[in-house]
Amino acid sequence: MSKLVKTMITSLVVLLIGAVAALVVVLNIAGENKEGEARSIDDIVEYSYETPEITTDLADGxxxxxxxxxVTDGKEAKEEISKRDFQLKNILIKELATKSEEDFKAGLGELEQVVKNKLNELMTEGQITEVYTINKILQ
Known part of the structure; x- marks a missing residue:
């Protein structure tokens, strides 16, 4: 009986050590991949599209x-978004027409997220990763 218990404990310890080793290896490999996914500023600039200035009215006049x-995730996505410029303008005009001046001042991040989501629904050759407001004038 004691020999059986020793064998079982030894087997469990060996399995536990193997599981811990496997876990360490998996976590290290996953961590290296995430570090490689960090994009450099050069990549961000290379795959970015600057929209023309758009002037439109808000709901309150x-x-x-x-x-x-x-910012897109690649060259193909950047080319596609430049071709979809008219759809981007349409999205912006529709979204801005529902906002007042106060909504616009407080909810710029929300507008960026809506634009990103709606453009990603249209995209076929990649995705929009970020939308930044680079110029804004209220009149």
Missing amino acids: AFVRIQFQI
Whole structure:
């Protein structure tokens, strides 16, 4: 009986050590991949599209002139978003027409997220990773 217990404990310890070793290896490999995914500023600039300035009215009659920098995940996505410029303008006009001057001042991050989500619904050759407001004038 004691020999059986020793064999079982030894087997469990060996399995436990093997599981811990496997876990360490998996976590280290996953950590290295995440570090490699960090994009350099050169990549961000290379795959970015700067929209033309868009001037439109808000719901309360105020006017806004706005411009965005749209960051994509690759060359094909950048080319596609430049071709979809008219759809981007349409999205912006529709979104801005529902906002007042106060909404616009407080919810710029929300507008960027809406633009990103709606553009990603249209994209077929990649994705939009970030939308930055680079120019904004309220009148």
